[in-house]
Amino acid sequence: xxxxESKPPRFRFAEFTLVPSRRILLRHGAEVPLxxxxxxxxxxxxxxxxxxxxxxxxxxxxxxxxxxxxxxxxQAVRNLRRxxxxxxxxxxxxxxxxRHGYSFVFADVVEESDEAPLPASTPETTEDSSSTNGDPFxxxxxxxxxxxxxxxGNDSRREAAERLHTLGTDETLRRLERLPGNEAARxxxxxxxxxxxGSGPVPIVGRPGMLTSLRILFGLRLRRxxxxxxxxxxxxxxxxxxxxxxxxLLGGLVLRYxxxxxxxxxxxxxxxxxxxxxxxLGAAGVGGGLAVAEALIRxxxxxxxxxxxxxxxxxxxxxxxxxxxxxxxxxxxxxxxxVAGGFEGLVLGGAAGLxxxxxxxxxxxxxxxxxxxxxxxxAALTGLICGIAGGLLAWSGSHLGAxxxxxxxxxxxxxxxxLGPLARLLGEQAPGTLTAVAISAFExxxxxxxxxxxxxxxxx
Numbered sequence: 205x206x207x208x209e210s211k212p213p214r215f216r217f218a219e220f221t222l223v224p225s226r227r228i229l230l231r232h233g234a235e236v237p238l239x240x241x242x243x244x245x246x247x248x249x250x251x252x253x254x255x256x257x258x259x260x261x262x263x264x265x266x267x268x269x270x271x272x273x274x275x276x277x278x279q280a281v282r283n284l285r286r287x288x289x290x291x292x293x294x295x296x297x298x299x300x301x302x303r304h305g306y307s308f309v310f311a312d313v314v315e316e317s318d319e320a321p322l323p324a325s326t327p328e329t330t331e332d333s334s335s336t337n338g339d340p341f342x343x344x345x346x347x348x349x350x351x352x353x354x355x356x357g358n359d360s361r362r363e364a365a366e367r368l369h370t371l372g373t374d375e376t377l378r379r380l381e382r383l384p385g386n387e388a389a390r391x392x393x394x395x396x397x398x399x400x401x402g403s404g405p406v407p408i409v410g411r412p413g414m415l416t417s418l419r420i421l422f423g424l425r426l427r428r429x430x431x432x433x434x435x436x437x438x439x440x441x442x443x444x445x446x447x448x449x450x451x452x453l454l455g456g457l458v459l460r461y462x463x464x465x466x467x468x469x470x471x472x473x474x475x476x477x478x479x480x481x482x483x484x485l486g487a488a489g490v491g492g493g494l495a496v497a498e499a500l501i502r503x504x505x506x507x508x509x510x511x512x513x514x515x516x517x518x519x520x521x522x523x524x525x526x527x528x529x530x531x532x533x534x535x536x537x538x539x540x541x542x543v544a545g546g547f548e549g550l551v552l553g554g555a556a557g558l559x560x561x562x563x564x565x566x567x568x569x570x571x572x573x574x575x576x577x578x579x580x581x582x583a584a585l586t587g588l589i590c591g592i593a594g595g596l597l598a599w600s601g602s603h604l605g606a607x608x609x610x611x612x613x614x615x616x617x618x619x620x621x622x623l624g625p626l627a628r629l630l631g632e633q634a635p636g637t638l639t640a641v642a643i644s645a646f647e648x649x650x651x652x653x654x655x656x657x658x659x660x661x662x663x664x
Contacts, residue, residue: 211225211317211318211319212224212225212318213315213316213317213318214315214316214317214318215250215251215313215314215315215316216313216314216316217250217297217310217312217313217314218296218310218312219231219232220236220288221233221322221323222246222247222250223318223322224247224251225318227240227243229243229246229287230322230323232323233322233323236287237287237401237402238283238284238287238401239283239398239399239400239401241266241267241280242280242283242284242287242399244265244266245262245266245277245280245281245284246284248262248265248266249298249306249307249308250308250313252308253307253308253309253310253313255307256301256304256305256306256307257305257306257307258304258305259274259277259304259305259306260305261305262277262305262306263276263277266280268573268575269572269573269574269575269578270566270570270571270572270573271432271436271570271571271573271662272432272570272571273432279362279399280399281298281300281306282359282362282363282366283366283399283400284297284298285297285298286366286367286370295309296309296310297309297310340371341368341371341375341376341379344364344367344368344371345364345368345376345379345380345383345389347360347361347363347364348361348364348365348368348389348392348393349383349384349385349386349388349389350364351385361392362392362396365389365392365393365395365396366396366399366400368393369393369396369397369400369402369403369404370400370402370403372404373393373397373403373404373405373406374404376393377390377393377406380393381412386413387413387416387417387420388416388417388420390406390408390411390413390417391408391417391418391420391421391424392420392424393406394406394408394417394421395421395424395425398502398568408421422500425499425500426499426500430499432499432571433495433496433498433499433571434495436491436495436498436571436659436661437488437491437492437495439658439659439661440487440488440490440491440492440494440495440655440658440659441484441487441488441491441658442484442487442658443487443491443654443655443656443657443658443659443661444483444484444486444487444488444490444491444651444654444655444658445480445483445484445487445654446483446654446658447479447483447650447651447653447654447655447657448476448478448479448480448481448482448483448484448486448650448651448654449476449479449480449483450476450479450650450654451479451483451646451647451650451651452475452476452477452478452479452480453472453475453476453479455475455479455626455643456471456472456473456474456475456476457472458625458626458629459471459475459623459625459626460472461625462624462625462626462628462629463625463628463629464624464625464628465624465625467625478605479605482605483650483651483654485520485524486517486520486521486549486552486651487651487654487655487658488520489516489517489518489519489520489521489549489553490513490516490517490520490549490552490553490556490557490655491516491655491658491659492516493512493513493514493515493516493517493553493557494509494512494513494516494556494557494560494659495571495659496512496516497509497511497512497513497557498570498571498572499571502568502570505561505566506561506562506565509557509558509560509561510554510557510558510561511554511557512557513553513554513555513556513557513558513560514550514551514553514554514557515550515553516553517549517550517551517552517553517554517556518546518547518549518550518553519546519549520549521545521546521548521549521550521552522545522546522549526545547602548597548602548603548604551593551596551597551602552590552593552594552597552604552648552651554593555589555590555592555593555594555648555652556586556589556590556651556652556655556656558589559585559586559587559588559589559590559652559656560582560586560655560656560659562585562589563581563582563583563585563586563656564582564660572660573660573661573662574660575662579657579660582656582660583652583653583654583656583657583660584653586652586653586655586656587648587649587650587651587652587653587656588649588652589652590648590649590651590652590653591645591646591648591649591652592645592648593648594644594645594646594647594648594649594651595641595642595644595645595648597644598637598640598641598643598644598645599637599640599641604644604647604648605647623635623639623643626639626642626643627639630642
């Protein structure tokens with residue numbers, strides 16, 4: 205098959221030419237800027253113009269590597285209609301199919317070979333009606349600053365913010381500084397800048413009303429993604445718990461059948477339960493931090509994942525350590541200071557955030573859901589970085605799960621969970637640095653991999 209035969213066809217409708225091979229939309233020969241997701245949506249609708257496509261199928265096809273709310277699809281359709289000059293009340297191109305999805309309804313679509321020359325750029329025959337009615341910024345700024353409540357009011361403000369980005373972000377911000385209520389408007393402009401190609405930055409830090417703008421911005425994003433973030437956090441907890449069960453079972457097999465073992469079959473049931481508890485609890489903290497970072501932060505996703513992962517891990521580990529300290533010291537008078545605590549959780553959580561950020565890079569932010577081999581690679585990279593962090597912690601004298609369990613075992617005569625059999629497998633007479641580093645690295649590997657597999661699960 206020749207290269208020309210392998211090219212997808214182009215589509216002509218009205219004054220537009222859609223060229224999938226070059227990923228461009230032309231109007232009168234001039235390119236119409238679209239962000240990549242919205243372009244993919246337009247190609248999907250036009251290429252399947254004889255059918256109404258369900259919203260869920262659109263999300264699975266266009267947003268196949270990231271979890272978004274239904275609002276993201278509505279936003280995309282609104283931007284496409286603006287780019288095409290379409291009216292949702294009397295649609296010429298994109299029709300909303302109630303309780304189902306969307307369809308492309310323009311009847312005269314010409315499908316042609318991509319070998320013909322592209323149409324030459326000519327002056328557009330239509331003008332923006334707002335330009336003939338005075339200053340185009342004023343009407344959009346009035347709508348943006350409106351205090352009307354309800355879904356219609358929110359949609360109108362978002363549409364106004366998108367329109368202002370199209371007109372010019374810098375000029376919008378310059379005018380906005382003189383108007384009351386600009387904190388909420390600035391937050392909305394910041395939130396919508398990702399949906400308008402060519403929009404400029406919207407700084408908030410260091411500006412008047414910074415705290416108010418940040419609070420409103422986080423509120424906007426929280427309301428939009430709280431349901432998905434909750435499911436994502438739960439999936440991360442499940443992934444961490446399953447990884448803990450597997451690690452516990454493998455450890456139990458070594459302790460039961462390793463050289464010089466005195467353990468009974470009870471460890472084969474007890475250690476997976478301990479792993480389930482420790483892995484699930486750790487994933488609850490770290491996974492919660494990562495889910496929050498993905499939900500709230502878009503412009504600095506990588507650093508936010510590292511910071512929030514570290515904070516989540518440190519917090520859950522510190523609370524768990526304190527509860528264990530109060531319980532066991534109060535009941536049995538044992539000193540549990542060497543048992544893993546906030547510092548170890550902080551380091552492991554930061555490592556998980558770093559690995560996850562490197563494994564799922566997303567310039568536009570959002571909740572990544574790589575599939576197939578990409579998902580396995582993300583889990584492997586995150587697990588590797590967590591494994592390195594775990595090994596370094598053990599080398600420096602810190603304790604993770606198994607080392608903490610071994611320390612407690614030495615405090616209670618008759619315990620069957622000492623690490624002696626594993627140490628002898630590794631060539632040490634008693635658990636030393638090599639055993640500590642090996643088992644902590646393995647724990648970090650399992651935790652990071654399981655957490656990532658859980659977080660990247662795509663809900664149906």
